[in-house]
Amino acid sequence: MDNSATAKKCHMLKIVVAKLKRKYGANLRTSLDASSPWELLVATMLSAQSQDKQVNVVTKDLFKKYHSVEDYASISPKQLYSQIGSLGLYKNKAKNIVASAKAIVNNFNSQVPQSMDELILLPGVGRKTANVVLYNAFHIREGIAIDTHCITVSGRLKITRSSRPEVIESDLMKLLPKKEWGEITHLFIALGRDTCTAKRKLCARCTLKNICPSSDCK
Numbered sequence: 001m002d003n004s005a006t007a008k009k010c011h012m013l014k015i016v017v018a019k020l021k022r023k024y025g026a027n028l029r030t031s032l033d034a035s036s037p038w039e040l041l042v043a044t045m046l047s048a049q050s051q052d053k054q055v056n057v058v059t060k061d062l063f064k065k066y067h068s069v070e071d072y073a074s075i076s077p078k079q080l081y082s083q084i085g086s087l088g089l090y091k092n093k094a095k096n097i098v099a100s101a102k103a104i105v106n107n108f109n110s111q112v113p114q115s116m117d118e119l120i121l122l123p124g125v126g127r128k129t130a131n132v133v134l135y136n137a138f139h140i141r142e143g144i145a146i147d148t149h150c151i152t153v154s155g156r157l158k159i160t161r162s163s164r165p166e167v168i169e170s171d172l173m174k175l176l177p178k179k180e181w182g183e184i185t186h187l188f189i190a191l192g193r194d195t196c197t198a199k200r201k202l203c204a205r206c207t208l209k210n211i212c213p214s215s216d217c218k
């Protein structure tokens, strides 16, 4: 990308962020329910290919039964099956949650680590989960969490040519000031849920309709 193309995208993104904050509010956070960094890590791991609403239903009871990271480290994955069985990939999720709990107890003094390098060492934790936990639990911005809504919206805004999350994250990090790295995820998720969905784009009612390169209303 040449300098003028980059400058144009930076300018457009600045307007996009301002418009989305006006529509959806500033300081947006994850809609996953959690009362500690560990619970947020569990909820985020459970949210892979599941809706946040479904995860919140499951964790309402799960977090009443198991509290600390030590609780999860002391059970077998099978003991989680009945609690999380309504979610997709639950066997894999149970295995990773218990293995991550053991790793945190053994290697991190029972504290959820606060860096990308350490978080992605945990079983089943990739950059997206790590970014969600870092921003929402610790207010740390090391990268940008990219989910399916972020992929759809970034593509339609032509911020990136890639559909690979790690490339989109890198492209966005180059274009956005670091102070926006946490919120942009949740702003794109809000837009992707109600207006710019993967299946259809409702450009006529979109707050970005006058600046989006994929808008049907220009």
Ligand code: SF4
Pocket: 153, 156, 157, 195, 196, 201, 202, 203, 206, 207, 208, 209, 210, 212, 213, 214, 215, 216
């Ligand atoms: S204008 Fe249309 S394509 Fe662009 S972000 Fe809005 S809904 Fe999506």
